[in-house]
């Protein structure tokens with residue numbers, strides 16, 4: 001396989017409601033799409049969102065990494081998929097989302113060469129998964145209304161962003177819980193708490209009978225001791241998200257049992273190859289995984305859908321990026337129908353066109 005050309009485009013899709021977490025507020029999905037052209041004319045696509053608050057990457061840095069480092073390293077080299085992915089990994093330090101976009105495009109081309117949808121190439125059989133939906137941080141009555149709306153759209157598992165203010169968080173969760181008594185509720189603090197504060201808040205939530213399935217990233221990303229403290233002492237199971245980027249991070253967390261679960265995101269780990277390595281480590285340690293996404297449109301989320309279909313250790317799906325958008329400019333790829341996501345049967349990612357893509 002040989003890559004001979006690359007185009008970058010800006011994809012913009014409006015969100016149904018502004019997306020708020022403890023770290024940021026966003027109104028649009030604004031991502032870079034990479035198109036790689038193979039020597040036989042096959043086009044592969046990938047996508048990277050600027051998530052400066054988590055990965056440190058911006059639209060400018062993603063563009064510069066792809067144009068200045070990743071593509072020049074790959075261009076005109078006849079090599080296996082594995083070798084090309086290794087070239088991407090070593091083309092520049094960091095820049096995980098830019099690498100993920102490039103890697104997804106390479107896997108897309110390879111799967112098309114094999115005439116297989118990506119999940120089959122990865123050894124999967126089932127091609128439908130069920131995702132949760134994130135309810136944005138807001139006043140409790142607005143969150144209750146958003147919850148009723150989500151349940152009406154068929155979602156059974158809701159993710160609630162917390163971390164701004166513990167008292168208000170509990171009020172918000174009460175509002176969501178009473179609007180959806182049977183829903184599975186998971187919460188995500190996005191690093192907002194200290195370890196002791198996290199245990200106190202989670203104990204209160206537990207005592208109030210809010211019935212929280214798990215808490216994502218209660219403490220600072222680099223505070224693994226703190227993460228382990230919460231895991232050891234909280235009544236609510238803990239999932240590592242921002243603490244786990246690489247397969248090395250995953251092993252470290254799993255060996256120390258610093259978290260009960262981990263959240264794999266292609267944009268943190270740098271693509272499908274590292275996601276597969278994390279999933280393999282999780283299989284060894286028996287740590288169930290969630291697959292998540294940033295505010296991404298359907299190109300890279302389709303890759304995550306295929307990965308989730310292929311790996312049984314991925315038991316929780318948080319791929320609501322496209323469901324949060326009010327328009328879908330991507331033709332082909334996975335199909336989103338309420339809580340159900342179905343992987344395409346067409347080869348690769350099955351994406352044929354992206355409307356309104358502005359080439360840069």
Ligand code: MG
Pocket residue numbers: 188190216217241242263
């Ligand atoms: Mg998270």
